Amino acid sequence: MVTTINSVTPYDHPMDVNVVMTVLHPQPIKDLGNILLLNATSADPKAGGTLSDTLNSTDILNGLLLRKTDKTTGSIYREYKNLDAVAVDYKEGTPVYKKASAYFAQSNHSDRIAVLDYNKSKAYEALKAFWYFNWTFAICVDNTIDDSTVNLSSIFEVNKDHFLVLQTDNISQYTQFNGQNYTIGLSHDLDEPMDAAFVGAIATRPVGAVTWKFKNLVGITAQNLTTQELAGINNVHAIAYEEMMGRGQTSEGTTLSGEYIDLLHGVLWVQTTAQAKLEKMLQENGKIPYESKGIAMIGAVLTEVMNKAYEMGIIMTDDATGRAMFTVTTTPREQQSQKHLSERFYDGASFEYHASSAIHTITVNGTVDSDTVLAA
Template identity: 30%
Template sequence: MSVRNDVTVTIDIQRPTPKLGFGKPMIIGESVSGMEYTKYADLDAVKKDFAENTEVYKAAYALLNQGDHSPAEIAIMLHKTVGETLEDLVGKIFTKDWYFLLSTSTELADMTAIAEAVEQNGRRMYIARSSDKETLTAMKAKKFTRTAVFYHEDVSNFPEAAWAGRAASTSPGALTWKNLTVRGIIPVDMDTTELLNIHDLGANSYVTKAGDDVTSEGKTVSGEYIDIIHSQDYITQSIELAVQKLFNRQDKVRYDNTGISQIEGEVKTVLKRADMNGMIAQDDEGLPLYSTTFKPRSQVDPADREKREYNDGSFSFELSGAIHKTKISGVIKL
């Protein structure tokens, strides 16, 4: 027989807060039988469900044909051609796991309906395509912040899907959507004036610069940069997840400076990760330009403490952005 020890040692494994899937594209469209939300990791899997001449397969091919930059996973969801509408499908998609939305349709009414739904949701993005400048004009008039349109004379091979496939899987803040080379897309033959006209219509395109085929811009219809919207959503949703995970794993987050510091710590962890992704600018010493301000318990409104709400935390940071153009002056000495 033995007597139980007076000392007990326990080791807790601290698991990092998971990163959300901010690069998963989803294709929506239609078929006779429809399709519920289905995930695919490669083209072989897609080919089992879709013939190579179908619009869905072509979109999936463009997404997954970007070499090492291809997304690790895509999703597909379809409405029935009879008895269901695009609006029925769009009403169900926001409960699913995806961030970038693509559609097989280039009809203006469909594009507008999707863009308006994405705008209202406020947490995802829609990447569309068009070969029609009148469509570009109509979309720009709506000033959509969360919709980017890719202009190409030939949209049959889904140039916007190739663009999304090249960029979407990169960590938020790690790249700009301009000057990217994508596979499977032929550049549009246009001069600078024509390209500026496309940009004025709120669209992006694919052109040749310095002998390289690259995307011409990286903006949404409203003129905002795609990477800024992507970064904004990453920060917001990552902090929401991190703090909720804190509440979930703790028996109690104390309403004192210790508990407040725990919440602030989760926010700082997300900001540090964003800095590592290249999202946050750095000062002359190479330090990230972000800050957090969380009032101590003594400065919190007693009414909030009674309701068990903490509403006095804030953060700020400077986006690193990206250099898209440059002017360099020189001097020749004689």
């Protein structure tokens, strides 16, 4: 942010009308749709000597937004504002550049892309260092699926707050990921980075307002799939980019467990938003009294989050009442244990909601009245 030093007053403007102009700049996107490219190597990334976490003027002019090195693993995390910025560190034609190019070709890409260079043998420690940076969806620069990929998927599954997107041209490889809620499997020719396009086209669109099926991917060739081929892809809960009625579209919108991505993305939104709102409540009040007033404040924050989730399309409408299908419950002080009262710990708040769904297939029954009399 540029700081302007004002040591003098402005001149008087001798006019009857004075128009005051304010320039509004876009806010950096910190959302649940940002992407991380996982660039695994067989050795610790080489920083060319000492690589400072502080960006210099050249870095900034080149479009580098953030650089951070994890001293424990040697992993390097970077955020870039556009494809030209990526090209400074990863030349045109390199695997990272190709993924980034496909990502920025989509109309709904974010204002940044992140890349993590790390030693494949230190994946757990490297991801741990940068897990809570500004990204939610990760793709692999190298689409080879092996034991390290299974371990990578397990990291996402146990944390349940980020998504790993894989791509292969051999769907039999996905059988080892059966049941993984937070791993998404794409079926496509490896010559085209469908994974980067998939995230760029859909992930930053409003959570709750979009299903991941039927979506167009710029620069990705749609496949003409036979019924058997599509059935095989669907059986492992993978997603293809298929030709449908003369237009390319994503064939489904599920993770490899069969759960729908939009539902899990909505769960993540509710979780992170509730955490952020409650933390803000704790920070901005002198104290939250451990009595009915303070407990009511907690309930009010959760109700606010649920109502917003309903507006976004994350929560279903009850057809009988026309209202959102959620409940928020808080238990009073007297129901808390003496231990919790002593530790100033409250765990009497809970909520439940019915996730909104979407229509993915349609069957219509038609009847035609004919004047033709057929022979008996």
